[in-house]
Amino acid sequence: MKTTRGLLILATLLGAAFWLARPRESPVATSLAATGGNPLDEIIQQRGLTPDEAEAALKTFVPPGKYDDFVMITSGGHAGDIMLYGIPSMRLLKTIPVYAPDVWQGWGQGDAESAEVLKNGAFGPGLPTQTWGDLHHPQISLTNGKYDGEWIAATDKSAGRVAIISMKDFRTKSIFKIPNQNSDHHGVFTDNSEYIIVSTFFPTPFDQPNGYAPIEDYRSKYKGVVSFLRFDRQAGRIVPAESFQIELPPYFQDLSIAGRGPSDGYFFINSMNVEMATGGDLEGKPPMEIGASQREMDYLHVIDWKKAAEVAKDPTKVKVVNGMKVIALPTVVAEKLMYFVPESKSPHGVDLPPGGEYVVVSGKLDPHVSVYSVEKIKKAIAEQNFEGHDDFGIPILKYDACLEAHIQVGLGPLHSVFDDKGNGYTSCFLDSTVVKWTLGPPYNPPEKAWQAVDKVSIHYNIGHLQAPGSNTRKPWGKYVVALNKWSVDRYPPLGPLHPQNLQLIDISGPKMRLLSDTPTIGEPHNAMIIPVEMLQAWTTYPETGFDPVAMQKSPYATEQGKEAIVRKGNTVTVNGTVLRSHYTPDIVRVKEGDHVVFNWTNVETARDATHGFGLHGYNINLSIDPGATERAELVASKAGVYPYYCTEFCSALHMEFTGWLLVEPKDVARR
């Protein structure tokens, strides 16, 4: 027994203490084999690096143990997750599962709380629970128009959903299925995160019986909405009762942004397919991409959302559809809530410089960036300077009355971002370039305004691009990241599915410089970039027995020494703890057909001491972070012996960190 105790102490000490006691310096500091030359030059020569490449190496390398300067919060697209990259190293620091299960993190893999979150995001009865999403636009919550580092909101193009992620633990807290909206492309915070605003991509007949209408009735019965979802920033939840929607014509809604400064109170959405094409290529009609490109102009939607919020409070002016207050299109017209500004057809981005004075859009088949003045738009509205109305009665402002500048940037301009020095940067999909151009007053004097000043080649097919703090009141400059859709020959051949490609560009000097290429997992659609020092995340949970989803003490927490197996009828509840290197209990005896509940609390307080609960045969793997309580339920449907074990290698005796679920056959007497 002495040996046993000794070993126990040894094992615990070894696991917990060794990494604390060791020196943290990087090893060996001798110089390279002294051959007389400069060791750096030798390496450069040996590796065949050009001077530019050597500079890029030194500019992007983050030494072991040091932190990157920025973290890029990037959507995973149809991987359904969020990825966090360090800048300038471009190392993938973390992924956050949101709409799709993640076995490693125990998200949606038998964990009771995450199952509940995913269920809340379902389309509704009669349809399967969604286990994927197309996460497009992660957004950091804003306070006074600047990143506050508290929450991330992320929409799902495939389903019209919004997920909320806490930046305390970078875990998903809630998924909200937006009524009347089965798609979106984008969702943004207002300047103080009062609302998350999300608009429909695909119009549908959401208020028709069965949610159905023939496609031939597209113009009359299909509609979009823009949803103003009230955000409770204490709870990290959407409040449906304080939310409302504005009905939109059946155009496709693309990107959007909420105003600030002079544009405060306005909301801008890019639209496409004002042709209201519906495809039908096997029925003798042109395919969608042709049908939707017939006209020269689409419409930038300009919405007076603060006025709309007032209108939505008047029950006589809204209808309630599927539990959501909706301002119908005729009311939108009558209350003058929305105006259109013509924009070059098939636009992508709508972006605002830091002060919110201009609205910058790009129609991808027009080689210019179009800059509208917010003052001019307001004046045109005040003067009713319309060129007409669309089929639904929405006034169309005169293009020339709103336009401030036209900047020629090249083929396929998509999106623009801004630095802290009065410059814009636009991605050109077809040219595969990033073009730098100057903003007008107050950022630059008129003689230096609205000029393309630099261009850098991109490989290949850039979609979004991003810069630290762009599209907020506080940009940081320094870097632009190009999020490229294709990589073609940039990486070794690893099968027909190619990665996408992130290219890091140094924008600190007068000329842009391409620094590095980084292949990606998923489809990194867009991103936000935040300085690393703004991150104030927990490194362990703040108290033992914490529910990571509810962000409070779990009612299912178990204290060390109070572990127990409790049977009530045919339900067996295991209130257990995990600690290097064992489960308490490590034997659980049940009978075939029993309902078994595992409540595991990780009683570790050491940073990084995450443990797993991988249960053979029952398709369950929990990841239990230090302090967390995680739960799984199952029906012991088949007799047998089912080992469980710690799936996170945690200590010298990790391999022995095991247990047994013993499911006795029904017809055998209980021992």
Next chain:
Amino acid sequence: MKTTRGLLILATLLGAAFWLARPRESPVATSLAATGGNPLDEIIQQRGLTPDEAEAALKTFVPPGKYDDFVMITSGGHAGDIMLYGIPSMRLLKTIPVYAPDVWQGWGQGDAESAEVLKNGAFGPGLPTQTWGDLHHPQISLTNGKYDGEWIAATDKSAGRVAIISMKDFRTKSIFKIPNQNSDHHGVFTDNSEYIIVSTFFPTPFDQPNGYAPIEDYRSKYKGVVSFLRFDRQAGRIVPAESFQIELPPYFQDLSIAGRGPSDGYFFINSMNVEMATGGDLEGKPPMEIGASQREMDYLHVIDWKKAAEVAKDPTKVKVVNGMKVIALPTVVAEKLMYFVPESKSPHGVDLPPGGEYVVVSGKLDPHVSVYSVEKIKKAIAEQNFEGHDDFGIPILKYDACLEAHIQVGLGPLHSVFDDKGNGYTSCFLDSTVVKWTLGPPYNPPEKAWQAVDKVSIHYNIGHLQAPGSNTRKPWGKYVVALNKWSVDRYPPLGPLHPQNLQLIDISGPKMRLLSDTPTIGEPHNAMIIPVEMLQAWTTYPETGFDPVAMQKSPYATEQGKEAIVRKGNTVTVNGTVLRSHYTPDIVRVKEGDHVVFNWTNVETARDATHGFGLHGYNINLSIDPGATERAELVASKAGVYPYYCTEFCSALHMEFTGWLLVEPKDVARR
């Protein structure tokens, strides 16, 4: 209509041609602002890099558009996937979904073929289909003991499964659930990939009624097996009829390796828990990690597998359990198929230098690496030089008669790898070091043999380590990668779940040098590292209408121009194509309750022209690589309008790449 055609041509050209036509050079080649100094020194100073760090930057940077030298094929652990990293950049090049769904790649997300593969890996009736696995040890297939770059085999610790991945497209082709074995830790190829050999980690009463026996009967009724799974390298499949198993005592089986050269025909497995402890900490017994550490020695299992393969052919010498030929323990003893060699308790790695002359093991509670001579083991067997037999009658060879050398390396030695210059490298978990030591003859003369010669600090808690071609007949040296279990404070705080940490070490000189840190996703348990020039993967599928799982022309392929929607009874089959930037068909009309089958063929031939099929509401997302045919089936369970769209951003008109699944309510007349 002219406009329409023009646009169609424009769109196609734009998508396909622009990236081909542009210059590939990296942009701008001017030097940094000339301030008189060396621009590299200025950057080094500005970024505060030490001379070592500057060297590491230059040694690890892979310029945009250039390839890494090696690709590391790394297990994702309980993420259930495989990760591919480039060396020396340590960029994550790809992930390969295996045991868990991957929405991005359309693996297990509504795709008919992958669903079938995953189903084949199920535990069996009465238990849920597994949607996770704990992928531990990816192995590259061998020809003459060297990587041949054809197949990857990857075992699942949580389930006793083997997956086969083709290195032509880096996709999973099959998952085989091994009968009588619900766990493993490791699986390896024989020297010419005739067999994949996998041993049980957790013994179970697999041949008892209901697969159940009380844990009190552990010694008598629980058993392990080692499975010799015949590998059909043409088909990339396991052939159960030509496979067999050897019964093992109820010890935990850990890592293993097949012999070569002098050890050809032998198979070595590390075992632990020869104490046969079963835990029971809430029942007054010591927890597993204490119970399993009572004795000083565990047993290295030495199996004459070529002899066993002969024995397995004799029907009188095998029993068939759950369809698998099993050589029972008494036969193992009678036929002299297995011997034990004592080894320091709780061992991890068992490794062979390139020539196969030695067996290298480490007991993690012993500060030495133990090296056994294969010649000595063979001699001890021939002379029956036993120190006794275990409880099951297996002869235990005399420790001193087998030992060649003892090398003191430090606390917690786990695994060893080898370079091309006669050196071994051992990971020490508790010391957090990598220790370099010299092999004996024929690699080094006796006076230079078996000496620790260098040590490098690791941060933190190294598990496996890997070197190019280690544990094969052809190592390449140059790098060691440390796969570290904890990262603690190495990365910015991003919540209680920390990444693991890969550290790249330069072993090209006499002293090891730590180069870089790379955070990881999942649990990168172990890896194999192969030179990039050995990869001969497809960049598109070899013919249009290819089934990636079956690796042949799909019977469901559709030619361009032959798209059709076919109704038979209540089954609607959509034989469609995808091509920038539209689906044919882009309207599919069905009735509520219909069974709908989508067969999509990507008729693109351009590299990287992957398209998606994301269907709203029905939880389906396919990824259709150029040339591939991918399939999904659903029941149109709820009336409504369900858009579908390309989830892979592919062209300037990607946003318009959409379609409609129109599900008419049952009670409405068909239009």
